[in-house]
Amino acid sequence: MxxxxxxxxxxxxxxxxxxxxxxxxxxxxxxxxxxxxxxxxxxxxxxxxxxxxxxxxxxxxxxxxxxxxxxxxxxxxxxxxxxxxxxxxxxxxxxxxxxxxxxxxxxxxxxxxxxxxxxxxxxxxAVYGLTEWNRERVAGASFVSNPGCYPTAALLGLLPAVRNRGVEADGLIIDAKSGVTGAGRGVNLGNHFAEVAENFKAYKVAEHQHTPEIEYHLAVFGQGSARVSFTAHLLPMGRGILVTAYGTLTGEWREWTTERVWEVYQDAYRQEPFVRVQPAGQWPQTKEVRGTNLCDIGLTVERRTGRMIVVSVIDNLVKGAAGQAVQNLNVMMGWPETMGLDLVPMYP
Amino acid sequence: MxxxxxxxxxxxxxxxxxxxxxxxxxxxxxxxxxxxxxxxxxxxxxxxxxxxxxxxxxxxxxxxxxxxxxxxxxxxxxxxxxxxxxxxxxxxxxxxxxxxxxxxxxxxxxxxxxxxxxxxxxxxxAVYGLTEWNRERVAGASFVSNPGCYPTAALLGLLPAVRNRGVEADGLIIDAKSGVTGAGRGVNLGNHFAEVAENFKAYKVAEHQHTPEIEYHLAVFGQGSARVSFTAHLLPMGRGILVTAYGTLTGEWREWTTERVWEVYQDAYRQEPFVRVQPAGQWPQTKEVRGTNLCDIGLTVERRTGRMIVVSVIDNLVKGAAGQAVQNLNVMMGWPETMGLDLVPMYP
Amino acid sequence: MxxxxxxxxxxxxxxxxxxxxxxxxxxxxxxxxxxxxxxxxxxxxxxxxxxxxxxxxxxxxxxxxxxxxxxxxxxxxxxxxxxxxxxxxxxxxxxxxxxxxxxxxxxxxxxxxxxxxxxxxxxxxAVYGLTEWNRERVAGASFVSNPGCYPTAALLGLLPAVRNRGVEADGLIIDAKSGVTGAGRGVNLGNHFAEVAENFKAYKVAEHQHTPEIEYHLAVFGQGSARVSFTAHLLPMGRGILVTAYGTLTGEWREWTTERVWEVYQDAYRQEPFVRVQPAGQWPQTKEVRGTNLCDIGLTVERRTGRMIVVSVIDNLVKGAAGQAVQNLNVMMGWPETMGLDLVPMYP
Amino acid sequence: MxxxxxxxxxxxxxxxxxxxxxxxxxxxxxxxxxxxxxxxxxxxxxxxxxxxxxxxxxxxxxxxxxxxxxxxxxxxxxxxxxxxxxxxxxxxxxxxxxxxxxxxxxxxxxxxxxxxxxxxxxxxxAVYGLTEWNRERVAGASFVSNPGCYPTAALLGLLPAVRNRGVEADGLIIDAKSGVTGAGRGVNLGNHFAEVAENFKAYKVAEHQHTPEIEYHLAVFGQGSARVSFTAHLLPMGRGILVTAYGTLTGEWREWTTERVWEVYQDAYRQEPFVRVQPAGQWPQTKEVRGTNLCDIGLTVERRTGRMIVVSVIDNLVKGAAGQAVQNLNVMMGWPETMGLDLVPMYP
The missing domain is CATH 3.40.50.720 (NAD(P)-binding Rossmann-like Domain)
Structure with a gap:
């Protein structure tokens, strides 16, 4: 032990x-x-x-x-x-x-x-612990910097397209929504039940500190440069992040169908125990990964606008924090990556 | 009477x-x-x-x-x-x-x-009843087609910029979120409490029927053409819509500050009894218009990306439906526009 | 004015x-x-x-x-x-x-x-401002002490039975549930969204400070003595109180049907603009009085146990606080009692 | 296997x-x-x-x-x-x-x-599968009837007092509150999100089909007769049941302190892996057992009224249904009782 x-x-x-x-x-x-x-x-x-x-x-x-x-x-x-x-x-x-x-x-x-x-x-x-994209370096690490919650969802959702030069990486839009636990247990008016319930708002618009983390690691793992508009919103619920990302298709991807893009995503994640790419036409829900280390991804090509839309969901406290940390521990130790993480989503 | x-x-x-x-x-x-x-x-x-x-x-x-x-x-x-x-x-x-x-x-x-x-x-x-932008025609109308809930929030949020040629109208992204009442009282699994609470999802991605309504009336009132990516999401709450819209600044607006853009919005809505443009740095919340015919708008220029981000909120059942309908009745009848609509938001 | x-x-x-x-x-x-x-x-x-x-x-x-x-x-x-x-x-x-x-x-x-x-x-x-039961004294008052939220719901629900000697007033059980706004806007861990949502608990059991207020005024308006077990619970919602009260039937009421008891309640409240007694078999819901000064009451006689069960609901911030205060203002001033209070419940 | x-x-x-x-x-x-x-x-x-x-x-x-x-x-x-x-x-x-x-x-x-x-x-x-009170018969059973969700919480909370003749078993009041999942996944207006959220109501008052189950098994395991008033309420949340039960102290218990009663409860449940009796002054919350097979119990003696108040909580889908069923499987098979059930509550 x-x-x-x-x-x-x-x-x-x-x-x-x-x-x-x-x-x-x-x-x-x-x-x-x-x-x-x-x-x-x-x-x-x-x-x-x-x-x-x-x-x-x-x-x-x-x-x-x-x-x-x-x-x-x-x-x-x-x-x-x-x-x-x-x-x-x-x-x-x-x-x-x-x-x-x-x-x-x-x-x-x-x-x-x-x-x-x-x-x-x-x-x-520090080795950046986005396990799926940095597994080899994590394996040899003695010091891992675990990714932020929003960056985890955004990077997992966008990297297959960015890395494959399918979207314009310097024009991405990332519209992100998080449950209240993302802000921690510290008490303030912003997480008072009566202010959050039956309410929805954007916050730190154009100023959120996860913006540079997303850009920096999109560039590192995507092997290019990246520029994103990132907007955070507060959901009237406890756990869960959903990221809706919009990218302009580029190069040959401009002609691609949803199915073809889907294949690229499948290739990227087929072996991954914690990433599930939804079949075309199906969209992930935060509750479907609740309490687990899973990241679910859905996507479509929008022919009318020449864009691709990707939706990714995680439990911010698990894949967006503690779960990914344990995943990294497993990798560092050479244990099976799912050890202690074979959780079944608590649904409903 | x-x-x-x-x-x-x-x-x-x-x-x-x-x-x-x-x-x-x-x-x-x-x-x-x-x-x-x-x-x-x-x-x-x-x-x-x-x-x-x-x-x-x-x-x-x-x-x-x-x-x-x-x-x-x-x-x-x-x-x-x-x-x-x-x-x-x-x-x-x-x-x-x-x-x-x-x-x-x-x-x-x-x-x-x-x-x-x-x-x-x-x-x-049929006269399209987006009152703030079509008041004169509504005044003479005997048949009004009341706008959809998402289009109301999106159009009010975007039209000042589109009409003034401040953003590229054919590249807009509209990321919209709605409470459950938007889907009506009909019972189905999609609005079962246990499926909606503590959950968040996108739906009808790239297929939502409000997309053409937004594009069409952006073009009509914006006096040009428009093309949008529109994504709808379901919030775990009853009432309220929040739209986050992203537009690439164009023309001289590329050099403008948030304050200058804000002035354009203020000019557009200063006389409007139901539209409130928030001071720079303040962002609207759905609960702040709850139960009323108000539309609150916040905005910023994002210098890093050359974009403008606009957030607008309404109560989908009031300004997005019944309230705007009564507002149109008032205009049709020549009554004061706020008659029967001088509601105070129920907060919290 | x-x-x-x-x-x-x-x-x-x-x-x-x-x-x-x-x-x-x-x-x-x-x-x-x-x-x-x-x-x-x-x-x-x-x-x-x-x-x-x-x-x-x-x-x-x-x-x-x-x-x-x-x-x-x-x-x-x-x-x-x-x-x-x-x-x-x-x-x-x-x-x-x-x-x-x-x-x-x-x-x-x-x-x-x-x-x-x-x-x-x-x-x-100080005149205790439970308007329905103390209207005459409020009318002449220059100083009104407005009732607490729980006592308002409990007293309105129980007084017709207590005053008419229908239940044993010294053996009442009052199981009360309140939304979070009852605890005010002060921030503490107890009203943190993540602690309250999807959660339910009792608090201050056998120690809540509204207990003596209920007993004292049950005795005053009921013209006898009273002894109650009162338990408060915190609901995962913002507004609303529901009180479920249990009383042992006594005297001739032991033989009475629900309908006959219902008549007593109707007699007590028929003229009241803010109290609605539900038909037998229908039970009030907090949302049905939301945002208004209404108190809805449902009741039944439970033949098996010789008890009567009464359920009463109010919006804790309106009839349980601000609304009843304005009602008292109206009475003090000799204005129509519903002035400024003709609110329609915001449902849903 | x-x-x-x-x-x-x-x-x-x-x-x-x-x-x-x-x-x-x-x-x-x-x-x-x-x-x-x-x-x-x-x-x-x-x-x-x-x-x-x-x-x-x-x-x-x-x-x-x-x-x-x-x-x-x-x-x-x-x-x-x-x-x-x-x-x-x-x-x-x-x-x-x-x-x-x-x-x-x-x-x-x-x-x-x-x-x-x-x-x-x-x-x-059929052997009634209230494991803690019927373990020996479950062990030899080939057919187990798993208890209802409300009865599980009510019986676990009340049986130590009833069995020990501490309260009047024919005058119990059980005020119970459940999350929406208790009503299943079938769609109807009663579980529509917009009708349930920010709402609270009693239902099937004096008519709930769990009433005879509670009475019958209180009598069986309590070795006497029992008569209860049972009221069910619908909480605006997914999972969780909380039962608040009121019993009139009897016999020597009329003189007992909370601490002494607490000892009886501790004795009853000390060896139980799934029942936790809270220290005096601490009250259980549904979220503290969420997703697990646990039942938490808090209690107090109310000197003023000669009553005892017991609060018990479970996750209705686990201890109130599937979890207790697996617990019974374990007992039937002679496996460790906690096998597959060593779940940690998902908090928050």
Whole structure:
């Protein structure tokens, strides 16, 4: 058994890691930390874990983590992991960071997050954990930067087309919608039930910090450059992200049918245990992946406009956070990639 | 007092008409019809109307309607009003049709609705009731075709830019999201609570019948041609539509700031009682117009991509259906446009 | 026109008062206060009020209130109005207090609210504003203590039976369920969307501060003594309270049918504009009174157990707060009781 | 491996059985039937099961079931299993029936279900599968009648008090609330999203068919007689039942504290893997057991009224249906009781 720690276990991503790790056949959850609730049992903060995960929460201390665990998952607000990661890596702890600090180059981070980035030296060691597109590098990694929730859905939905030069990568439009858990458990008026229920809005329009992450990794894995309009919206529900992406067809794809494009997507994902490309005419729903590490994708060619429309869905807390992190752990350890992740969507 | 009839009073648009008309100072609700519930009191079908609107529902009969009412609102499934409208107009009844039959030319109707269109002669008499952009023609009309819910939000959001040649009208992307009431009260698995709640999906992608309505009237009121990608999505909530539209800036607008574009929108809508353009940086929410005839609009110029992003929201049952119909009644009758519509959003 | 002030206008009860008062034909909303948002426009705090109620919020100052208004509505957290009421009444301002401070005798207040009660002298001037049962005293009042949301639903549902000695008043069980707005707009984990949606729980079991209010006024208006078990539950929705009450039939009622009991209820409420007793076999729903000052009641005699079951529903923010307050204003002023309150439920 | 069949796999209880059984270590899901969808893949009806459970649905045929499976789960509307059970049992198939047909004696069934009951001979073979209270008989059973969803929550919450003569069993009040999935996947206006969301109502008051099931088994396992008022309510959410039960303390319990009663409950359930008794002052929430076979219970003694209040929660589709059925399978087979049921609640 490999021993793992969850640093920041009382946020929604943290507690979702706990949900997955307490049932993982090879990983042993050895430690959970929370600076705000240190000394308290996790099951006091989350009574649903009573009898399942009654760990005492500890304050973060890199020495303690290094003593107790081989791998640390960091599930923290942006800006916090920058300082923790070096302290853990110096002590030989492998790290999977779920925060935004290491996903994009420092200057982009500074511009979009309005915070100091980590040092280049550390950042460059981070392997971007979009497993399906970066599996080989993740396999050898000791430090993985787990993708953001919106970027995971957007990249999985767009990369087959971008990589194959089927759409104009510098003119993409990504209209994304997320459930409330994406904003975490911190209380504010923006996630008050009475303000969210029976309501829908766009937010951070043209300013969302996931924009550069999407562009940067579209360029990296798509082997070109990319420019996107990205709009985030808040759905009156807890879990789930749906991305609707629009790309202008280019090159020979301008003549292609939906079926032919579908073949490209199938080729890209046929072997993937967590990506399902829907048959033409069928569209994915967030509830169909709920609670699982799946990403479902639907697509069509719109002949009238010369565009392709792709819809991709994930559970933001699983494939968009904790699940993909465990998937990366599995790859890092050489375990079967689906280990601990063979979840059946909870429908309805 | 003008006497009005609601034909098809037991659907959601019909019962919303009842809500507005029973409190209208100048219109007297004289008759409500429902072929499926004829002979039953409306308040048996909708107990919330007990003591408020206990009318007996009648089967549709053009003679009876003509006897009882000067104006008839038709709130029926697509395809039904085609036959009813001529029978009413022959008898001198003014008509406000909330269905889709008369909104677009026959060939487009046939192509997108897969139904026979009404005769051209009748259709050409219909005045498209997008009040803010067609007020003068509505004022003289005896037959108004009320806009669809999605088109209302999309057209109000885009027309100031399109009409002023600020965006490329043949490359627009309209990503629209609607609450469940948009699909009516008919029961099917698609509106079962357990399937809709905590769920989000796109539907009729690249095939939605509101697409040609948007294109056609963008062209008419925008005085040019238009081509749009339109995607509809189903929100886990009852009321409300939000449209996110993306247009490539063109001409001198390529250099314009958000503020300058905002001025154009303000000029377009400053006098309008039901359209509110949000200050730059503020974005509309569906709940902020809930239960009212308002349309709120927010916008920004995205310098990085050379695009403009517009978000518009309405209550699909009010401004997207019954409210705009009453607004058109007011204009037709020469009454103050806000009569019976001075509703305060029910927030939260 | 009578000039009115809303003290505490940025909470949910306060903004609901604004919704009703800006459309009231005889009351002029002259002032809105908020200590936390003084100097800011109300429509900045609530953008849905833009163009409808753009008042500048002011800090509370009894002299200013007295200058600007004849009547002040107080919509404040428990404990605050105790100090404000005397300062307003000394200056001749009539007061309608929506808080809990003056609804029950001091010792009960201290026991259940764990706060200092107001002085007896002031409290004794307060008229309990359960309009249907205390109309005459409200008519002559200059200081009304508006009932709590749960007590309004419970008392309206139970009083006809209790007053007529039909049920054992010292053995009542009141199982109550409320939407989230009942807890106000203050942010805390308990009203975080992700914690409330798809969730249901009881809270403050056997400890809720509305218990003594229900018992006390059941005794006053029922002309006897009363003892109740009262349980509050949190519904995953915004507005609405439903109370299910159970009483053991007593005296001759033990032999009565549902129809006969129904007659008693009809007699009690036949003249009431805001109370609707449902026909036997029909049960009220919270949505059927949504946004209105209505209280709907359904009931049955359960022969097997010798009990009567009563279900009553209100919109907690209207009949349970702002609406009943305006109803009381109307009565105090001698205006028609439904003035400004002829609202049609927003259904669906 | 034991081979199992799910008869009626396209309802919500059926598909929940599939969710559990495809991951069960010892049971092999060999067959799924649906008369309405025979010949179609289950994953066409439920796309979330694509790649997980692509079985072809078959029409029910007892011979085929007997060939393919050792155990059949029946998840059918009330009245249907009466005829199927004998045909399966004659062929040596063990049966776990999730319907209501075999839970109560024939005359009660006829009275409350308004349908013909199964023959007494067959019914008497059925072992009532309330596992925690009937484990020994389930262990030897070849035919289990799985409890109803409401009865499961009510019985688990009340039996420790009733069995120990702590409350008056003939005066219990059970106020129950359920999510929409309890009514199944059949479409009707009562589960239309727009009618259910932001709404709450009681239904079948004093007439619910689970009433005699609760009374009958309270009497059996409580070793006395019982009489209850049972009221069902519909929550605006998908999954979850919460029961609030009120009992008058009797005998020496009249003097007991909450802590002492709590000890009785702890004694009753300490060894139970699926029942968690909350510490005094803490109350269970439906979301805390979501997706799992857990039942959480909270309780208090209300000194003022001499009553005890118990709150119990379950996931109606798991402990209230499919999960308890698998638990019974495990017991019948002599497998560890938690096999395939070691689920972590999906929170939030």
């Amino acid at each position: 490999i021993r793992v720690a969850v640093v920041g276990a009382t946020g929604y991503a943290g507690v979702e890691l706990v949900r997955l790790l307490v049932r993982h056949p090879e990983a042993e959850l050895a430690m959970v930390t929370s600076d705000s609730h240190a000394g308290i049992q996790l099951s006091r903060v989350y009574p649903h874990l009573t009898g399942i995960a009654d760990f005492e929460l500890q304050a973060f201390d890199p020495d303690r983590v290094a003593e107790e665990a081989n791998v640390a998952f960091l599930a923290l607000p942006a800006g916090l992991s920058s300082t923790m990661v070096p302290s853990l890596r110096e002590r030989g702890v492998r790290v999977i960071d779920l925060g935004g600090d290491f996903r994009i180059p420092g200057p982009l981070f500074r511009e979009w997050y309005k915070k100091d980035p980590p040092s280049d030296a550390v950042r460059e060691e | 003008i006497r009005v009839a609601v034909v098809g009073a037991t659907g959601y648009a019909g019962v919303e008409l009842v809500r507005l008309l029973v409190r209208h100072p100048e219109a007297e609700l004289a008759m409500v019809t429902s072929d499926s519930h004829a002979g039953i009191q409306l308040s048996r079908v909708y107990p919330h109307l007990t003591g408020i609107a206990d009318f007996e529902l009648q089967a549709f009969d053009p003679d009876r309607v003509a006897e009882e009412a000067n104006v008839a609102f038709l709130a029926l499934p697509a395809g039904l009003s085609s036959t009813m409208v001529p029978s009413l107009r022959e008898r001198g009844v003014r008509v406000i049709d909330l269905g889709g039959d008369f909104r677009i030319p026959g060939p487009l109707f046939r192509e997108w609705y897969k139904k026979d269109p009404p005769s051209d002669a009748v259709r050409e008499e | 009578i000039r009115v002030a809303v003290v505490g206008a940025t909470g949910y009860a306060g903004v609901e008062l604004v919704r009703l008062l800006v459309r009231h034909p005889e009351a002029e909303l002259a002032m809105v206060t908020s200590d936390s948002h003084a100097g800011i426009q109300l429509s900045r705090v609530y953008p849905h009020l833009t163009g409808i109620a753009d008042f500048e919020l002011q800090a509370f100052d009894p002299d200013r209130v007295a200058e600007e208004a004849n009547v002040a509505f107080l919509a404040l957290p428990a404990g605050l109005s105790s100090t404000m009421v005397p300062s307003l009444r000394e200056r001749g301002v009539r007061v309608i207090d929506l808080g809990g401070d003056f609804r029950i005798p001091g010792p009960l207040f201290r026991e259940w609210y764990k706060k200092d009660p107001p002085s007896d002298a002031v409290r004794e001037e | 034991i081979r199992v069949a799910v008869v009626g796999a396209t309802g919500y209880a059926g598909v929940e059985l599939v969710r559990l059984l495809v991951r069960h270590p010892e049971a092999e899901l060999a067959m799924v039937t649906s008369d309405s969808h025979a010949g179609i893949q289950l994953s066409r009806v439920y796309p979330h099961l694509t790649g997980i459970a692509d079985f072809e649905l078959q029409a029910f045929d007892p011979d085929r079931v007997a060939e393919e499976a050792n155990v059949a789960f029946l998840a059918l509307p009330a009245g249907l299993s009466s005829t199927m059970v004998p045909s399966l049992r004659e062929r040596g198939v063990r049966v776990i029936d999730l319907g209501g047909d075999f839970r109560i004696p024939g005359p009660l069934f006829r009275e409350w279900y308004k349908k013909d009951p199964p023959s007494d001979a067959v019914r008497e073979e």
